[in-house]
Amino acid sequence: MTASPADLESRVCAALDRQAKDLPALGVAVSGGGDSTALMHMIANWAAGRRIQVATVDHGLRAESASEAQKVARNAAKLGLRHDVLLWQRETSEGGNLMANAREGRMRLLSDWAKRHDLPAIAFGHTADDQAETLLMRLARGAGIDGLSGMAETRQFHDIRWLRPMLQTTREELRRWLTDHGLDWIDDPSNENTDYDRVRIRHAMTALALDPQAIALSATNLGKARAALNHYTARLAEQAIIGHGSLHLPHAPLQDAPPEIFRRLLIAGCRWITGANYPPRRQTVLNALESIAAHNRVTLDGVLIEPMKDMLRLIREPAAAKKAGESHGPDWDNRWNIKGLQKGEHIAALGFAPLIDLPWRDSSLSRDEAASSPAVWNGTKLIAAPLLRDCDRYIAEPLRNATDLRRLLLVH
Numbered sequence: 001m002t003a004s005p006a007d008l009e010s011r012v013c014a015a016l017d018r019q020a021k022d023l024p025a026l027g028v029a030v031s032g033g034g035d036s037t038a039l040m041h042m043i044a045n046w047a048a049g050r051r052i053q054v055a056t057v058d059h060g061l062r063a064e065s066a067s068e069a070q071k072v073a074r075n076a077a078k079l080g081l082r083h084d085v086l087l088w089q090r091e092t093s094e095g096g097n098l099m100a101n102a103r104e105g106r107m108r109l110l111s112d113w114a115k116r117h118d119l120p121a122i123a124f125g126h127t128a129d130d131q132a133e134t135l136l137m138r139l140a141r142g143a144g145i146d147g148l149s150g151m152a153e154t155r156q157f158h159d160i161r162w163l164r165p166m167l168q169t170t171r172e173e174l175r176r177w178l179t180d181h182g183l184d185w186i187d188d189p190s191n192e193n194t195d196y197d198r199v200r201i202r203h204a205m206t207a208l209a210l211d212p213q214a215i216a217l218s219a220t221n222l223g224k225a226r227a228a229l230n231h232y233t234a235r236l237a238e239q240a241i242i243g244h245g246s247l248h249l250p251h252a253p254l255q256d257a258p259p260e261i262f263r264r265l266l267i268a269g270c271r272w273i274t275g276a277n278y279p280p281r282r283q284t285v286l287n288a289l290e291s292i293a294a295h296n297r298v299t300l301d302g303v304l305i306e307p308m309k310d311m312l313r314l315i316r317e318p319a320a321a322k323k324a325g326e327s328h329g330p331d332w333d334n335r336w337n338i339k340g341l342q343k344g345e346h347i348a349a350l351g352f353a354p355l356i357d358l359p360w361r362d363s364s365l366s367r368d369e370a371a372s373s374p375a376v377w378n379g380t381k382l383i384a385a386p387l388l389r390d391c392d393r394y395i396a397e398p399l400r401n402a403t404d405l406r407r408l409l410l411v412h
Contacts, residue, residue, distance in 0.1 A: 008173050012039070013046045015165035019154050020121055023161075025051035027119040028081075029110055032056065032072045032186035036125035038174040039166060040072075041183065043123060044079040054083045055113050055122075057106045060090075061190075068186050086113055111158035121161035126151055129171040132215035133201045140197075144282065149226045150219030156411055157277065170212055227410075233264040234409040240269075242405070244387055245335055245398045246369055247273060247314040254312060263289060268408040269314045270303040272400055275334035304368055313366075321349040321372035331399065336374045338386065340394040350375035350385050363388045 020026055028043055030036040043052055054076040056069040069085045076083035086109040088102065114122050131150045138147040155162045166174070178185060194200050205212065236257055241248040247269045254262050266288065267279045279285075280301040288305060291298035295307045302320035306313040316335065324333035325348065331337050332347040341347065352371045360370035365387065374396055376384040386396035 008169060008177050009042055009045070011168060012042050012165050015153070015168065016043065016046050016123075016163075019161075019163045019165055020123070023050065023120055025053070025117075025119050026163075027110070027114050027117070027122040028052060028054045029106075029122055029124050030054050030056055030072050030076070031125075031188070032068045033125070033188060033191075034175050034178055034185040035127050035130075035166065035171060037072075037075070037183065037185040038178055039123060039125040040076065040081070041079065041181070044081060052081050053117055053119060054081050055086055055110060056083070057086045057088055057109055059088045059102050059106070061102070062188075071186065084113060086110065107158065111160045114160050119160075121163055123163040123165060125166055126164045127166050127169055127171050127174065127212075128216040129202075129212040131167055131219050132205065132210070132212035133198050135215055135219045136201050136205070137197055140201075145222055145226050145229070148219065149223040150216070152223065167216065168213075229260060229264060230409050233261050233268070234406050236261060237265055237268070237405055237409060240402070240405065241311075242402055244363075244365055244369060244373070245273065245316065247405075249312040249314070251307070251310050251312055259289070264409065266292075266300075266305075266314075268405060270301050271408055272405045273314055273316055273335070274302050274320075275399065276301060306366075315366065315369045316372040318349065318352070318368050318371040322351060324349065326377075332374050335399055337397045337399055338374055338376065338394060339397070341376065345376050345378050345383060347374050348377055349373070350382075350388070354382050354385065358385055358388045360388050 026043065026047075028036070028040050030040045040054060054072065056072045058065045058069045060066075066085075073083040073085065088105045088109060090101065090105070110122055114120075135148055135150050138150075141147075151164055151167065153164050153167055175185075190196070191199060191202075194203065204210075205215075236253055239250050239253055241250075249265065249269065254265070257265075263285060267285060270276070271279060284300060288298045288300045292305060292307050292312065297304065297306050299305070299317050299320075302317050304315050304317040306315070316333070321333055326346040327333075327348070328341075328346045330339065330341060330347075333349070336347070338347050350371055350373050352367070354375070355367065355370055358370070360367065363370065365373065370385075370388060373385065373387040375382060376386070376394055384391045384394045386394045
């Protein structure tokens with residue numbers, strides 16, 4: 001599939017209209033490669049008075065990265081766009097996959113940058129090629145429908161809207177557009193390093209003459225199937241009972257639902273309680289489902305799941321709440337906001353020991369719920385347990401409600 005340069009730019013601008021027409025300002029992540037360079041120029045043409053700012057993340061993994069970031073800065077200046085270089089400093093304690101750590105660091109740097117500059121969204125230059133490569137990489141790892149749905153055009157994450165207006169264009173089309181406009185770009189030599197899975201997938205696609213747009217279309221179709229599953233999971237979630245930061249799910253509808261619907265609701269419920277950005281690992285979820293089927297209590301990513309006679313109760317695991325430590329601000333454990341905190345006081349988990357002197361049985365909370373609830377302390381002295389005993393001075397409000405549960409099920 002090919003398009004004329006004018007048609008290509010009009011398609012990208014139409015995607016920007018869908019994704020960002022309501023925004024007064026927009027950030028653009030530009031590495032200097034062909035895709036993001038083309039995006040920066042197209043967005044500059046599309047902007048129509050919007051404030052556009054550019055950022056380049058310098059991971060410091062290659063000697064040339066600093067000079068490449070400066071080249072992006074010069075090109076942005078020619079377009080009248082402000083440019084910032086964001087330096088990633090790898091933590092020496094970080095283990096695991098270098099590319100995964102760099103990707104997480106990049107997202108963190110960009111979201112912090114956007115918040116500092118009042119940018120409600122950031123656009124990336126991901127293409128149909130990236131979408132196709134992502135699908136094939138995940139397929140090789142045995143991903144389910146969520147993974148195979150690929151990258152979404154828009155996503156809300158870290159309180160920022162992330163945009164991908166070029167998922168319907170190919171790398172080849174964009175390079176032809178750049179050439180036709182007399183624009184150059186940086187070729188990152190790591191894009192030819194076959195130590196990386198993505199590069200090997202890219203070479204295999206070329207050898208097999210696979211059409212990236214056709215594979216990307218499969219990701220789009222799978223995304224539609226995922227949306228249908230999420231829609232019906234959200235319908236089931238309407239029966240959930242929410243109270244005191246815990247979630248109660250009627251057992252009978254869950255048992256009647258297909259296993260995939262049950263799995264999705266369980267994941268969303270756990271994330272709703274903890275506020276986690278990512279779902280728990282697939283195998284740990286499957287292990288939890290087996291325990292639930294056997295009517296056993298189980299913990300999953302800091303959530304205690306208790307099968308009861310007619311309910312499945314999801315609460316914060318007391319040990320996980322204790323690990324949340326102390327907060328001297330109003331928010332604690334990514335779950336609660338406490339109003340009325342005084343100087344010298346902090347919030348931490350209540351724990352089990354103080355329960356002997358508190359009327360927790362009258363609170364409608366289980367013992368575990370009470371122990372994981374927020375308490376106000378001054379040093380080691382318990383000042384208040386707002387969920388267990390009325391106290392006009394302190395008000396405890398959960399950070400999430402039923403709308404947030406639905407959003408977790410429907411938004412990606």
